[in-house]
Amino acid sequence: MNPHLLVKPLVLILAMMPMATTALASEDSAELETVVVNGMSNEDLNGRTYGYISNTSNAASKIKTKLNETAQMVSVVTRQQLEDQRPQTISQAMNYSAGAFTGLVGAATRYDYIGMRGFNDNMTDNVLIDGQKLLSDSNTYSSMQIDPYFIERIDMVKGPASATYGRSAPGGVVDATTKRPLHDTYREVNLSGGSDKQRGASFDLTDNLTESGDLAYRLTGLAKLSDSQNEGHESKRFAIAPSLSWHISPQTNLLLQAYIQNDPAAGYHSGLPAAGMINARDGYTFSRGFSDSEPSDYFHRRQNIYSYQFKHAFNDDWRFSSKLRYADVKVRSQQSWHQGWIEGTNQLARGASQADERLKSFAFDNYVEGVFQTGAVQHTVIAGSDYQHRKTKSGGVYATSVPPLDVNHPVYGNFDYDFSDYPSLQNFRLKQLGVYAKDQMKLGRWVVTGGLRHDRVDTSVEDLLTGVTSSDWKGSKTTGQASVLYAFENGLSPFVSYSTGFNPNTYSDQEGKLLGPTTSKQVEAGLKYQQPNTENVYSLALYDLKQEGVANRVVNGNYYIPSGSVKSKGVEFEAKLQVTPQWFTQFALTYNDVKYQNTTTGLDGHTPYQAPRLLASAWTNYRWQNGLDVSAGVRYIDGIWADNENSLKVPAYTLVDLSARYNFGKLMSQLKGLHGSISVNNVFDKKYVASCAGLNYCYYGEGRNVLGNLSYRW
Secondary structure (H helix, E strand, O other), X not given: OOOHHHHHHHHHHHHHHHHHHHHHHHOOOOOOOOOXXXXXXXXXXOOOOOOOOXXXXXXXXXXXXEHHHOOOOEEEEXXXXXXXHOOOOHHHHOXXXXXXXXXXXXXXXXXXXXXXXXXXXXXXXXXXXXXXXXXXXXXXXXXXXXXXXXXXXXXXXXXXXHHHXXXXXXXEEEEEEEOOOOOOOEEEEEEEEEOOOEEEEEEEEEEEOXXXXXXXXXXXEEEEEEEOOOOOOEXXXXXXXXXXXXXXXXXXXXXXXXXXXXXXXXXXXXXXXXXXXXXXXXXXXXXXXXXXXXXXXXXXXXXXXEEEEEEEEOOOOEEEEEEEXXXXXXXXXXXXXXXXXXXOOOEEEEEEEEEEEEEEEEEEEEEEEEEEEEOOEEEEEEEEEXXXXXXXXXXXXXXXXXXXXXXXXXXXXXXXXXXXXXXXXXXXXXXXXXXXXXXXXXXOOEEEEEEEEEEEEEEEEEEOOXXXXXXXXXXXXXXXXXEEEEOOXXXXXXXXXXXXXXXXXXXXXXXXXXOOOEEEEEEEEEEEEEOOOOOOEEXXXXXXXXXXXXXXXXXXXXXXXXXOEEEEEEEEEEEEEEOOOOXXXXXXXXXXXXXXXXXXXXOOOOOOOOOOOEEEEEEEEEEOOOOEEEEEEEEEEEOEEOOOOOOOEEOOEEEXXXXXXXXXXXXXXXXXXEEEEEEEEOOOOOOOEEEEOOOOOEEEOOXXXXXXXXXXXX
C-alpha cells in the first residue's frame, strides 16, 4: 500500500478531533442527559436501539453474538445515527461504514445500490429485511426499496454470506431491521422541508392494546415529495407500515407486519458520457442539472409487502422460529436515455422504452436454535430450511426513432414516441431451496464457529410471445463457513475465518444463453478490541476475496460476457468511541485492491469500474447540556476507474456533512417533546462525479442538500 494515499483522508479525519476537544474542554462539568446502549448480552436486536453503538448482532450467523466474539467484520448503523444523518435511502445510510461504496449511481435514489469490498454485481439483491432476502429483481426494473424512516437498525456483513442466506453477492449483505411494536408507549409526528422543494410529513405510533401488555401495535407512516437534482424530474413517496405483536404466552410470540408503499415518481436515474463530465468535450461540460430524458417520462412503483414472524421457546435452551414474507410489486415506466455522442456533433443519440412489470415473491424460513454442553464445550446450534420464489413478468417496448438531443440547445417534448419496434414479454423466475446448520462452540475464551448450507436453485427466462424458455440454469451448490476467535480478558479478540459463496447469474450471453453461477471464497484475518469498562470498539481486518465466473455487460450492448475472475484484497478499519457521555466519534478506513484475473477479454490486471481503492470517513457528535446536539462528518473517496479498460480515472473527492438537533424542552418545560433538526450533506456544494459504469455512463454526485425537521414526541 502506498502510504501517501492515506495522508489526505487521515488529515481530514484527525482535523475533526481538536474541534470536538475544544468543545469538550469548554463545556460545563454538570452531568448531561444521556442515552446509554444496553448491556451487550441483553441487547434486544429486534427492539428499539439507543445511542450510536451496538455491540451485538445476529446478522452474520442468525445466532445472537457479541460483535467482539464474531469472527468477521460487521458494521451496525443504529436508529440514532439514522436520525442524525437523515439518509434518504438504505444505501446512503452506509456512507460512514467501512467497506461500503454508495456512489454507484450518484445522486439517484430510486434503488439501493451498495458496493462492498469492490464488488457491485446484483447490487439491489444484496439487501435483506429482518433477516430475509428482499428478493428484488436486478434483471428488471422491479427492485424494491424500504424507506429508512421505517428502519430500526442496519447490519452490514462483509464477505460471502451464502452459508447463512444462500445465493449472495461476494462483497456481503446488508440486513435492515424494521420497526416493530415496543410494548410501551411512544408517539411522534414530524414535518420536514428543505432544498429542491423537499417537503414531507411522517408519524410513528406504538402502544399496548391490552392492560397486560400481551398485545401491542405500531403504525408508522410517511409522505414526502421533492424535485430531483436533474431538471424536470421529481420524487414522490407515500408509505404506511402497520404491525401487531402478540405475546400468546410467555414462551410464544407472533408478529404480523405490512409495508405498503406508492412511489408515483422516482426521480432521475441515468448517466452521461465521461466526455463532458470528467473532461470537457470541445469546451462543453454538462451542468449538474442536465437531463437527457423527456418531461413526459415517468416511473411509477407500487409495492405491498406482508410478513409474519413466529417464535416459540420450548424451554430455556431450545426455541423455534418461523418467518414468511410475501411481496407484490408493480412498475410502470417510460424512459428515454442517451446512447453516446454522435461523432462530429454536439448531439447525443437517444433511445427510449416503456415497461410494464409485476413482481411477486415469497420467502419462508424455519429454524431451530438450541444450547447444549458436551464436556467443557458449550454449543449454540442452529438448523433450518428456507425457500425463496420470485417471478417477474416484464413487458417492454423499445423505440429507435427518438431524435437526438443538442446539448447546447436542448429541445424537449417535440416528438411522439413510436414504440412499434422490439416488443418483448418475458417471465423471469427464481426458485431457491436451502438447508443449513451452524454450530458456535465456546471453550473457555475460544470461540469456534462452523456452518454448512446446501441450496438447489432454478432460474429461467421465458419468452411469453413465443412460449420458448430462452435461458435457464438448474443446479445445486454447497457453501460453508469456518472461523476461530480468541477473546482475551483485556478486550483483544484476534480471529481468522474462511467462507464460500455463490450467486446464480441472471445475465445472458450474445446467444441468449444464461451464464453459469459465480462462486466466491474469502480468507479474512483480523483483530477486534472492546475497551474494558467502556462501549468503545475497534475492528481491523485483512481479507483476500476471489470471485469466479464474473459477468460484465458489453458497453453499448445488451448482453454479457464471462470475464474470468476478480480478486479483491484489502484492509478495513472501523472504530466507534463514546469518548465521554456527551461526545461520540467514529472512524472508518478501507483500502481495496481489486483486479481482474484469467479473463477472456484482455482485462487481466485491470481494476473493475466502481471499485474505489480508498475510502475514509469520520463522524462526530456532541451533546450540550442546553439541549443542542451537533454532528459533523467528512468522507473521502479515491481510486475509481471510469471503465474496465482503465483508460480514465474518476477524480478523487472529499465531502463534508453537518447536522444539528435541538430539544426545545430544555428551553422551557411547556415545549417538552418538541425537537428540531437540520442536516446538510455536501456542505460546500462540491460538484463531483461519483462514479462511472463505463465511459458512456457517469453519474454526478448529490449537490448540497439541506433538510430541516420539526418533531413532537410524547
